[in-house]
Amino acid sequence: MDIQFPNLHINIENLPKTFSVFGVDIAFYGCIIAFGMLAGIIMACYIAKSTGQDYNQYIDFAIYAIIFSIIGARLYYVVFSWDYYGSHPEEIIHIRQGGLAIYGGVIAGGITCFLYTRIKKMSFRKVADTGVYGLILGQIIGRWGNFFNREAFGGIAGDNNPFAMRIFFGDEYNASQVPDVIRHGMETWKGIDLSEIGYIQVQPTFLYESLWNLLILILMLVFRKKKKFDGEIVLWYFIGYGIGRGIIEGMRTDQLIMPVTGWPVSQALSIVVAAVSLIVVVIKRVRTA
Numbered sequence: 001m002d003i004q005f006p007n008l009h010i011n012i013e014n015l016p017k018t019f020s021v022f023g024v025d026i027a028f029y030g031c032i033i034a035f036g037m038l039a040g041i042i043m044a045c046y047i048a049k050s051t052g053q054d055y056n057q058y059i060d061f062a063i064y065a066i067i068f069s070i071i072g073a074r075l076y077y078v079v080f081s082w083d084y085y086g087s088h089p090e091e092i093i094h095i096r097q098g099g100l101a102i103y104g105g106v107i108a109g110g111i112t113c114f115l116y117t118r119i120k121k122m123s124f125r126k127v128a129d130t131g132v133y134g135l136i137l138g139q140i141i142g143r144w145g146n147f148f149n150r151e152a153f154g155g156i157a158g159d160n161n162p163f164a165m166r167i168f169f170g171d172e173y174n175a176s177q178v179p180d181v182i183r184h185g186m187e188t189w190k191g192i193d194l195s196e197i198g199y200i201q202v203q204p205t206f207l208y209e210s211l212w213n214l215l216i217l218i219l220m221l222v223f224r225k226k227k228k229f230d231g232e233i234v235l236w237y238f239i240g241y242g243i244g245r246g247i248i249e250g251m252r253t254d255q256l257i258m259p260v261t262g263w264p265v266s267q268a269l270s271i272v273v274a275a276v277s278l279i280v281v282v283i284k285r286v287r288t289a
Helices: 028-050 055-079 102-120 122-141 144-149 180-190 203-228 231-249 265-288
Strands: 003-005 010-012 018-021 024-027 165-167 199-203
Touching: 018 203, 018 231, 024 028, 024 180, 028 055, 028 144, 055 102, 055 122, 122 144, 122 203, 122 231, 144 180, 144 203, 180 199
Parallel strands: none
Antiparallel strands: 003 010, 003 165, 018 024, 165 199
């Protein structure tokens, strides 16, 4: 399968989803997620050491956080995709093809952090401020797993979009797998059947989010010596990530939808999280002024 970014003059030919080791297929998605976790741990340990904390405690915490965050990310995805998993319960534990939602992982990781710090008699807010650097670095890297899986993309991207991404059909991806909104958009745009077009041209929302998160990480690193209270860095993360995810989620074609309301759950949650975090930061900063 080929992927192109025509306006950036990037052409990647025969990009597979997996590679084989001793006859066992290993998904690039999983490798990238694992690399993101490792990089996140290293980042958190670096921040801990630079602020006079025992980085070994963060290595211990990461073991629990990774396990429960994966479980939380999967449960979040399954709950809001219950129309499918209710009829296919045997698929719930199969995550090799994706199906992890970052907010579920963040929620589970936050609960794990709270319990861990209570048991170890550490400051929850200080640990959260330190660990969040690892979290966002993991997100920056992890989003590229979506690239290899040909998922988490947005709607039709016009020829004038500098980041327009073309996904060509091949053995691992064909016209029948394309969301209806993309199918109809491409066929209306090109005036022919999608199978004859041979590709879809979409918004690479995984790329947008990865770049947005990189900007947030840079700002967090710049701001870390100017924080007024423990817990402020993680709140700024929620503000920045919430704003970006709220916008980018509206572009995606694979949204998880809330029952009854029909709202994209991650978009709604992002708006609430960003707003509440901003209010808390303003109140706390006024009190400490």
